Amino acid sequence: MSTPDAVPVSLAEIARIAGVGRAAVSNWRRRHDSFPTRIAGTDVSPQFSLAEVEQWLRENGKLDSIGGRELLWPRFEALGSRDESGLAIAEAARRMHSPRASVSRKLSPAARELVGEAAKLGRSDGARETFEFLLQRWLETHVRQLSTTPPPLAALMARIALDVRTGERDDGLTVLDPACGTGHLAAAAVQESKGSRVSVVGCERDSTLASLTAARLAFLSDDHDVRTDIATCDALRDDPFSTVRADIALCNPPFNERDWGYAELATDQRWTHGLPPRTEPELAWVQHLLAHLEPGGAAVVLLPPAVASRKAGRRIRGSLLRTGVLRAVVALPPGSAQPHSVSLQLWILRAAPDGPAAAPPAPDVLLIDATRFTRTGTRESGPHWEPLREFVLSALGALDRPEADVSEGAVRVPLIELLDDEVDVTPGRYASVTAEPSGRELAAAWREAGTILTDLARRSERLSELKLSSDTAQTTTSVGDLVKAGALSLRSGQQPSEDATGSDGGSLPLLTVADLLKDGTPGGLVPAASAPVIVENGDVVVAGVVRAYRAWVHEGPPTALGPQLYALRVDSSKLNAHFLAGCLRAPANGRQAGTHASSSSRVDIRRLQVLQLPPREQEAYAEVFQSLRDFEARLGKVGDLGAGLVSDVSDLLAAGGLGI
Structure with a gap:
């Protein structure tokens, strides 16, 4: 289905090119028969030809306010090699300064051609701005391999x-x-x-x-x-x-x-x-x-x-x-x-x-x-x-x-x-922090709380409009059966070996059940060589113990998993990761898969149930699951913020700080 010379772009990249949200691009795809057809990827994560997308956007008036940088970046990304794309960006910057400078012969012909186009665009749209845009996209693409100073x-x-x-x-x-x-x-x-x-x-x-x-x-x-x-x-x-x-x-x-x-x-x-x-x-x-x-x-x-x-x-x-x-x-x-x-x-x-x-x-x-x-x-x-x-x-x-x-x-x-x-x-x-918050800090906290509450009200209104029914019978399957069918792989976290000395791969954050019971932030570092299970962006993580049971899609840097934590990597052509995490996150699901009734009991991950739905329906469920997850996160954030405000203001009042 794919064209050898075509530069593939995802729905998210099309959204950036057009300056709209991903939902708008999905709507264009459903409503317009002329929208380009998929050349690669899957039904859940399709990819399209950049040239065809650009032509369609121009013909339908969707590129009025967008410059050429967004159209340029996918071609750099399509070079494949981290080093070649990075060197091409550096060469493009040099050409922006010196238009007559020759391009390094170490680059491929495709990269040399792209350098010339980028330099030309930089001279018309701003050389420094174009370089910083390309560099930032390059850093975001290779964030797992690079460590930068903010x-x-x-x-x-x-x-x-x-x-x-x-x-x-x-x-x-x-x-x-x-x-x-x-x-x-x-x-x-x-x-x-x-x-x-x-x-x-x-x-x-x-x-x-x-x-x-x-x-x-x-x-x-x-x-x-x-x-x-x-x-x-x-x-x-x-x-x-x-x-x-x-x-x-x-x-x-x-x-x-x-x-x-x-x-x-x-x-x-x-x-x-x-x-x-x-x-x-x-x-x-x-x-x-x-x-x-x-x-x-x-x-x-x-x-x-x-x-x-x-x-x-x-x-x-x-x-x-x-x-x-x-x-x-x-x-x-x-x-x-x-x-x-x-x-x-x-x-x-x-x-x-x-x-x-x-x-x-x-x-x-x-x-x-x-x-x-x-x-x-x-x-x-x-x-x-x-x-x-x-x-x-x-x-x-x-x-x-x-x-x-x-x-x-x-x-x-x-x-x-x-x-x-x-x-x-x-x-x-040695340093003890006991300072009371300043008036400026309190005012900023109150404004932040108000903003979150307003956002919560909007989200609550949208979620309340969902049409929910408990009468519709749906078939389910277990995680174990999905593993057998090849829809996902399951890996169990382990305690890193204490005698591991290899560190060529650098260090990784280590997430444990104890961290989840605190604030969910990994509490330590381990050498990558001693981490048996590493979860990456897009994997589903499940805590397999009743007292800390939860499931989520990992977003962030690679992280090592400790005991009783599980990494599920999905086949995107069969399963939507957010849909899977939403199904697994249901409290009743965790209780039914628990091996005992106590809060310290283990959860049999393979017994957890997942709805059997086609990919397109999974996507709809995934959006709602993500909305609920965002609602929960903001609810927790405003709760913590509110508790801090109550504590700080109470201390100030008790110390006679009310201006009368």
């Missing part, structure tokens, strides 16, 4: 480094990022420098990402005085900038990589605070940054929380504290960056000033707990960036002023208290 966090890290460093050079600002990815941190440093001459040096071992970083920084040179030098290399093993000394260094290094060069770098001169253990690659990156700082220069590095307390790294942490290099640690809210389930930390370091007038090391360290600035709801929603930025920068304002009071949630900890047997610099151990 722009608000990158801007905060850059601002901290600029504020903490001491002294300025006449020849401008030098910025180092030895693991630059797609250049979010380097770009933020340029933008936060506000007119200074900036020289950016960076390393990235992935050549595609290095090319995209160079392209991104090239656009910034239009508005800033910027010189860039981005090398494709592993900065720890093969440092091309060993003689460079930077004013500020920013880094979001790879986490939990055991194969970072421990053996071959054992005698490296960068380890002035001690040879990092094989299990502490993050401390290798910390010392790499320090080795490249000018006297008085500052480094800000994003690290997992375990680095602050792991036994293996206490000797190096102690040296960083005694020499006064580690100046502050900031605990961020979960969701600030990948992995989203973990409260990551910012380590703020400063090289000792030079000269005889240099002050002795500070007698204390500033520890800041900013975890309270998280949004209510799902972990993917991220923190409240503006108040978080304001709080952190305000707290750091007291860093070099011993006489200044610190903000609530921040604390100065004397070195003598930290240099014990553990050398734990986790902010939550």
Whole structure:
């Protein structure tokens, strides 16, 4: 049915191209016989020819307000290879700057042709905007393979480094990022420098990402005085900038990589605070940054929380504290960056000033707990960036002023208290957050509650109009029978092995039944190599224990499943994932499949019942199931928000805070 040269697009992509919702596209397909026919996919998830869709949309007046970017992206995606599509985007950016530049012969003929069309579109519709659009789509497509620094966090890290460093050079600002990815941190440093001459040096071992970083920084040179030098290399093993000394260094290094060069770098001169253990690659990156700082220069590095307390790294942490290099640690809210389930930390370091007038090391360290600035709801929603930025920068304002009071949630900890047997610099151990909410925060919370209540009222009205009947008999089948028929596969979560040492695949969040009984957020990290069952976007997850029974479609990064959790992967031509999850989520279904009457009993997943419906009818049911799920989520969110408001306002009233 498919055409070899046709670029396939889904209903969701057609909706983006036309600037409408997916439901509108479904309506066009049902009402217009002239709508393009499916060339691939299934009845539930059809795919259509991009050329035919574009022609139909133009003939029916559906492309009046849409530019060419949405039509361009599916062709980049159709290149297939992550590297080729990424390099094609970088090449297109280069051609936008230099129309006469030749296109790299490393690209396929199709990619070279696409580069020319993208460059032409960029010159007419805005080069930087076109590049950022294509880059963002590329990042979204390959989100499971890439870890990026969110722009608000990158801007905060850059601002901290600029504020903490001491002294300025006449020849401008030098910025180092030895693991630059797609250049979010380097770009933020340029933008936060506000007119200074900036020289950016960076390393990235992935050549595609290095090319995209160079392209991104090239656009910034239009508005800033910027010189860039981005090398494709592993900065720890093969440092091309060993003689460079930077004013500020920013880094979001790879986490939990055991194969970072421990053996071959054992005698490296960068380890002035001690040879990092094989299990502490993050401390290798910390010392790499320090080795490249000018006297008085500052480094800000994003690290997992375990680095602050792991036994293996206490000797190096102690040296960083005694020499006064580690100046502050900031605990961020979960969701600030990948992995989203973990409260990551910012380590703020400063090289000792030079000269005889240099002050002795500070007698204390500033520890800041900013975890309270998280949004209510799902972990993917991220923190409240503006108040978080304001709080952190305000707290750091007291860093070099011993006489200044610190903000609530921040604390100065004397070195003598930290240099014990553990050398734990986790902010939550010392910083207690008891501040009452401000009037602005309360007003924002009330507005948010009102918005959710209005939305709930609309959803309630729509759901109340459903025509429901309990008289219609419907046949059902069991999950076990669906597995036998090949409609889905069933995998049982397990406890990761404690002796697993492989970490080449990075780390994954680990979800357990205990996490579900708390707030549903994964409570730990495990090496990917030790995770027997990994659930991915679109899989159905079922908790197989009565006290925590639930079922949902997983949305988000790959996650490891612990015991009594099950992953169901559907054949989309036979089953709709949201329809399946809705059927399984019915409380009566879980009770009937329970093995005992107690709340701690197991649920026999294979006995769970699912309606037998054709794919088109499944889609209708799936939409209603999703509406109910959204209604439930908003109901829970407004309940939590309301409980917090009642608690906060009650405390203020009891303290005499009513203005009369």
